[in-house]
Amino acid sequence: MAVSGTKDSLKQRGVRLTRQRQILLDLIDQSGEHLDAEALFQLAKKKDPKLNRVTVYRTLKLLKAGGLVDELDLMHHAGDQHYYETRLKQEHAHVICLRCGKIEEFFGDPLRHMRDQIETHFGFQIVLARTEVGGYCAHCQVLRAQEMEEAARQGSASSVDSRAPGARGG
Numbered sequence: 001m002a003v004s005g006t007k008d009s010l011k012q013r014g015v016r017l018t019r020q021r022q023i024l025l026d027l028i029d030q031s032g033e034h035l036d037a038e039a040l041f042q043l044a045k046k047k048d049p050k051l052n053r054v055t056v057y058r059t060l061k062l063l064k065a066g067g068l069v070d071e072l073d074l075m076h077h078a079g080d081q082h083y084y085e086t087r088l089k090q091e092h093a094h095v096i097c098l099r100c101g102k103i104e105e106f107f108g109d110p111l112r113h114m115r116d117q118i119e120t121h122f123g124f125q126i127v128l129a130r131t132e133v134g135g136y137c138a139h140c141q142v143l144r145a146q147e148m149e150e151a152a153r154q155g156s157a158s159s160v161d162s163r164a165p166g167a168r169g170g
Protein backbone atom coordinates (compact mmCIF):
# COMPACT_ATOMS: atom_id res chain seq x y z
CA MET A 1 0.00 0.00 0.00
CA ALA A 2 1.21 3.49 -0.82
CA VAL A 3 2.91 5.26 2.01
CA SER A 4 2.87 8.66 0.37
CA GLY A 5 -0.16 10.78 -0.12
CA THR A 6 -1.21 11.10 3.49
CA LYS A 7 -0.74 14.81 3.57
CA ASP A 8 -2.41 15.22 0.16
CA SER A 9 -5.48 13.35 1.26
CA LEU A 10 -5.49 15.39 4.40
CA LYS A 11 -5.47 18.58 2.39
CA GLN A 12 -8.22 17.23 0.16
CA ARG A 13 -10.35 16.65 3.20
CA GLY A 14 -9.72 20.15 4.38
CA VAL A 15 -7.82 19.04 7.43
CA ARG A 16 -5.07 21.46 8.26
CA LEU A 17 -1.95 19.68 9.38
CA THR A 18 -0.96 21.63 12.44
CA ARG A 19 2.19 20.80 14.32
CA GLN A 20 0.20 18.95 16.97
CA ARG A 21 -1.63 16.87 14.41
CA GLN A 22 1.62 16.07 12.66
CA ILE A 23 3.20 14.92 15.92
CA LEU A 24 0.32 12.54 16.65
CA LEU A 25 0.07 11.29 13.10
CA ASP A 26 3.80 10.54 13.05
CA LEU A 27 3.61 8.73 16.37
CA ILE A 28 0.76 6.56 15.13
CA ASP A 29 2.29 5.93 11.70
CA GLN A 30 5.68 5.03 13.13
CA SER A 31 4.45 2.88 15.98
CA GLY A 32 4.03 -0.73 15.04
CA GLU A 33 1.87 -1.09 18.10
CA HIS A 34 -1.69 -0.28 18.98
CA LEU A 35 -1.47 2.66 21.34
CA ASP A 36 -4.32 4.07 23.35
CA ALA A 37 -5.00 7.77 23.78
CA GLU A 38 -3.22 7.99 27.11
CA ALA A 39 -0.06 6.31 25.77
CA LEU A 40 -0.12 8.63 22.77
CA PHE A 41 -0.53 11.62 25.04
CA GLN A 42 2.52 10.59 27.06
CA LEU A 43 4.61 10.15 23.90
CA ALA A 44 3.37 13.38 22.32
CA LYS A 45 4.14 15.32 25.48
CA LYS A 46 7.80 14.40 25.12
CA LYS A 47 7.84 16.01 21.69
CA ASP A 48 5.84 19.04 22.68
CA PRO A 49 5.47 19.71 26.43
CA LYS A 50 2.73 22.23 25.72
CA LEU A 51 0.39 19.53 24.47
CA ASN A 52 -2.43 18.71 26.84
CA ARG A 53 -4.77 15.77 27.11
CA VAL A 54 -7.79 17.56 25.70
CA THR A 55 -5.90 18.58 22.59
CA VAL A 56 -4.60 15.06 22.07
CA TYR A 57 -8.07 13.52 22.38
CA ARG A 58 -9.55 16.11 20.08
CA THR A 59 -6.79 15.62 17.55
CA LEU A 60 -7.23 11.85 17.57
CA LYS A 61 -10.92 12.31 16.83
CA LEU A 62 -10.05 14.59 13.95
CA LEU A 63 -7.45 12.24 12.47
CA LYS A 64 -9.97 9.43 12.71
CA ALA A 65 -12.70 11.47 11.06
CA GLY A 66 -10.25 12.42 8.32
CA GLY A 67 -9.61 8.76 7.60
CA LEU A 68 -5.96 8.99 8.58
CA VAL A 69 -6.03 6.66 11.53
CA ASP A 70 -8.17 3.73 12.52
CA GLU A 71 -9.75 3.48 15.94
CA LEU A 72 -9.99 0.01 17.44
CA ASP A 73 -11.48 -1.36 20.62
CA LEU A 74 -9.66 -4.72 20.31
CA MET A 75 -12.50 -6.66 21.89
CA HIS A 76 -12.39 -4.35 24.91
CA HIS A 77 -9.84 -6.74 26.37
CA ALA A 78 -8.63 -4.02 28.73
CA GLY A 79 -11.86 -2.15 29.30
CA ASP A 80 -13.14 0.84 27.39
CA GLN A 81 -9.87 2.04 25.89
CA HIS A 82 -9.59 2.72 22.22
CA TYR A 83 -6.45 2.09 20.26
CA TYR A 84 -5.14 3.95 17.29
CA GLU A 85 -3.42 2.52 14.29
CA THR A 86 -2.08 3.86 11.04
CA ARG A 87 -4.15 3.46 7.91
CA LEU A 88 -0.99 3.00 5.89
CA LYS A 89 -0.68 -0.65 6.84
CA GLN A 90 -2.08 -3.38 4.71
CA GLU A 91 -5.45 -4.59 5.92
CA HIS A 92 -5.13 -7.16 8.66
CA ALA A 93 -7.12 -8.93 11.33
CA HIS A 94 -6.38 -8.49 15.00
CA VAL A 95 -6.00 -11.63 17.04
CA ILE A 96 -6.42 -10.76 20.71
CA CYS A 97 -5.64 -12.88 23.73
CA LEU A 98 -8.47 -12.26 26.18
CA ARG A 99 -6.28 -13.27 29.09
CA CYS A 100 -2.95 -11.46 28.66
CA GLY A 101 -3.99 -8.90 26.07
CA LYS A 102 -1.34 -9.89 23.57
CA ILE A 103 -2.22 -8.74 20.08
CA GLU A 104 -1.16 -10.47 16.90
CA GLU A 105 -1.76 -9.16 13.42
CA PHE A 106 -2.92 -11.53 10.77
CA PHE A 107 -2.22 -10.52 7.20
CA GLY A 108 -3.21 -12.88 4.51
CA ASP A 109 -5.32 -14.07 1.66
CA PRO A 110 -8.28 -15.34 3.68
CA LEU A 111 -9.14 -11.75 4.55
CA ARG A 112 -9.11 -10.73 0.92
CA HIS A 113 -11.25 -13.75 0.04
CA MET A 114 -13.74 -12.85 2.74
CA ARG A 115 -13.92 -9.33 1.37
CA ASP A 116 -14.52 -10.62 -2.15
CA GLN A 117 -17.18 -13.04 -0.97
CA ILE A 118 -19.04 -10.38 0.99
CA GLU A 119 -18.96 -7.96 -1.91
CA THR A 120 -20.25 -10.63 -4.30
CA HIS A 121 -22.82 -12.02 -1.92
CA PHE A 122 -24.41 -8.71 -0.97
CA GLY A 123 -23.48 -6.64 -3.99
CA PHE A 124 -21.78 -4.50 -1.41
CA GLN A 125 -18.88 -2.14 -1.87
CA ILE A 126 -16.57 -2.48 1.10
CA VAL A 127 -14.76 0.65 2.16
CA LEU A 128 -13.38 -0.56 5.43
CA ALA A 129 -13.22 -3.96 7.05
CA ARG A 130 -12.24 -4.55 10.61
CA THR A 131 -11.70 -8.08 11.79
CA GLU A 132 -11.12 -9.06 15.39
CA VAL A 133 -10.61 -12.53 16.73
CA GLY A 134 -10.62 -13.18 20.47
CA GLY A 135 -9.28 -16.21 22.27
CA TYR A 136 -6.30 -17.51 24.20
CA CYS A 137 -2.68 -17.52 23.13
CA ALA A 138 -0.61 -20.69 23.41
CA HIS A 139 0.93 -19.50 26.68
CA CYS A 140 -2.41 -18.65 28.28
CA GLN A 141 -3.95 -21.94 27.17
CA VAL A 142 -1.37 -23.77 29.28
CA LEU A 143 -1.96 -21.47 32.25
CA ARG A 144 -5.72 -21.83 31.95
CA ALA A 145 -5.47 -25.61 31.87
CA GLN A 146 -3.33 -25.50 35.00
CA GLU A 147 -5.77 -23.17 36.72
CA MET A 148 -8.73 -25.35 35.88
CA GLU A 149 -6.90 -28.41 37.10
CA GLU A 150 -6.05 -26.56 40.29
CA ALA A 151 -9.63 -25.42 40.76
CA ALA A 152 -10.92 -28.93 40.19
CA ARG A 153 -8.45 -30.33 42.71
CA GLN A 154 -9.43 -27.74 45.30
CA GLY A 155 -13.09 -28.31 44.58
CA SER A 156 -12.88 -32.04 45.20
CA ALA A 157 -10.55 -31.60 48.20
CA SER A 158 -12.40 -28.84 50.02
CA SER A 159 -14.99 -31.20 51.51
CA VAL A 160 -12.33 -33.18 53.33
CA ASP A 161 -9.38 -30.81 53.52
CA SER A 162 -9.72 -28.18 56.24
CA ARG A 163 -6.67 -26.29 54.86
CA ALA A 164 -8.68 -25.18 51.86
CA PRO A 165 -9.64 -21.51 52.22
CA GLY A 166 -13.15 -21.02 53.44
CA ALA A 167 -13.56 -24.63 54.45
CA ARG A 168 -13.92 -23.79 58.12
CA GLY A 169 -16.98 -21.89 59.26
CA GLY A 170 -18.40 -19.39 56.81
Ligand SMILES: [Zn+2]
Binds near residue numbers: 100102136137139140
Ligand atom coordinates in the same frame (compact mmCIF):
# COMPACT_ATOMS: atom_id res chain seq x y z
ZN1 LIG B 1 -2.28 -14.75 26.35
Ligand SMILES: [Zn+2]
Binds near residue numbers: 034085092
Ligand atom coordinates in the same frame (compact mmCIF):
# COMPACT_ATOMS: atom_id res chain seq x y z
ZN1 LIG C 1 -3.04 -3.70 13.77
